[in-house]
Amino acid sequence: MKGFVVKGWCPDAWHPMEAGDGLIVRVRPRLGRLDRAQVLGLCDAARTWGNGLIDVTSRANLQIRGVGESTWQPLVDRLVALRLTDPDPVREGRRAILAAPRWQLGDDTERIARDLAERLDELPVLSGKMGFAIDAGPAPELLGEAGDFRIERGQHGGLILRADGRATGVAVPHGEEAARLVALAHWFAKSGGIVARRMARHRAGLPDWARGDVPPAAPAPRIAPGLSPLGAAWGIPFGQVEADTLAGLVAAPQVSALRFTPWRVVLAEGAVPVVMDGLLNDPADPLLRADACPGAPMCPQASVETRDLARRIARHVAGRLHVSGCAKHCAAPRRARQRGDATLTGRDGRYDLSGAGPERHALCRDDVLAHFGAS
Known part of the structure; x- marks a missing residue:
């Protein structure tokens, strides 16, 4: 187990990080969403094999805290069974895909994120801190959030491919978005980007096919606590919540799933706003x-x-x-x-x-x- 302990970069389920309260095991929900069974399974796992505390990160990932060396493997087995972790450690390490949280089934964000997830084996070796941002809704939601290789709604109304750190991007044909993201990741690796470690710090000139003058569209407002077209949202103070509290969000029969955002706000699909102990109910808090x-x-x-x-x-x-x-x-x-x-x-x-x-x-x-x- 000692060989799996990671310090100094982003952990995942197969490569936990040591903290003062035990190991941290990171979970990357697909499209930032867990259905009811996955929420209840995750919360039970956090209580059984961790200390019952769950972090929500700035990449809309979840972290189970307080895991022991002897309980790590049973926890990972449970996460794999819940389809929250890929059984292949290499593929799991490549699943750093942040999707705009207001996605709808069949829209551009959902389509591109799933297409990219199917191409993980095509990606080069990248730093564990690197990732992708899929922000293809009517207006960008993730401007300013982490994402080295980005698909965004452009100011001209179409989608653009944008390298993080560049103010503008290039129009990308429908259906080619994931392929262009993979190609940009390969260019990054081959052009010396591994030394820079992040796209925003890589100063090599972009290839012609990745260079454009289209800025992202004006951003959409962030999801805040309160009523939402998808349900209701609550803030998570400092991004840490007890497993029992998180499980309580899916207690109502009309709640089908939870969506996690990079702003430490959780949205319960089908829910209505109610006061929840341990969560923030006031958007002005x-x-x-x-x-x-x-x-x-x-x-x-x-x-x-x-x-x-x-x-x-x-x-x-x-x-x-x-x-x-x-x-x-x-x-x-x-x-x-x-x-x-x-x-x-x-x-x-x-x-x-x-x-x-x-x-x-x-x-x-x-x-x-x-x-x-x-x-």
């Missing part, structure tokens, strides 16, 4: 603007506590709040900082503060609370 990693002692690389502090100061921050236990900023690595945002970074057991007036360093917890008027 300040915790929806707060990103906080697990922090110490949950993460061995963190030197400070994060989430209790974030709860206490979130309502005192005008913009987004980001509290990170270390300099990796795992909770929101791509988030652009804007006026009114505040970032706290753990360093040697203290906090460095930026974005909320002059930078301050080596603050203790009481200093932080006093700075925000939360003491």
Whole structure:
């Protein structure tokens, strides 16, 4: 089992990551969706072989926490049986496909995501952090979210292929989208992109067939807690939820499935909005603007506590709040900082503060609370 423990990059079910509370096992729901049986099976597995806590990541993946070395293999076997993990570890490692969460059966997003999933064996070897974004609805939903190789709705109304880090893309023929994504991934690998590790950092000129001047269309609003055309949505504070709470979302007979978003919001198909303990019901809740990693002692690389502090100061921050236990900023690595945002970074057991007036360093917890008027 020791050979499977991964640190420093993205885990998956076959390659768990060690944390302060045990192993983290990542699950990649196909199209970000679990049907009722899969939800109940996942929650039972999290209670049986983990500590009952489930993370929802910024790529709409799920992570079962607190898994032991002796319980890891039974857990993976259960995930394979639920069709939540590919039985082939290589294919599972390539299933980093983020789909716009408002997809409908038979639409462009669903069609392209399934086509790409059938071509996983054609992909080159890529960094575990790399992935694809399929954002082919009427308006883009995933602008700014992680995705090295992207299919998006273009400003001209058609679909475009866009390399992350480039402001514009090129029109792509209907039915050729997945093939072009695979081709772009091969170009990345052959042109030295493996050294850069991410598409946005790769400075080689794109090939003619991947270069265009079509910008993405104006974005759609994010899914927020409350009523949705597909059902009802709830926020998940800091992306962590108890298995019993998640299972409770499918307790009503009219709820057929859950969809997970990169904004730590879960949508229950067919549900109606009700107050759920442990979830955020108000779209204006300040915790929806707060990103906080697990922090110490949950993460061995963190030197400070994060989430209790974030709860206490979130309502005192005008913009987004980001509290990170270390300099990796795992909770929101791509988030652009804007006026009114505040970032706290753990360093040697203290906090460095930026974005909320002059930078301050080596603050203790009481200093932080006093700075925000939360003491």
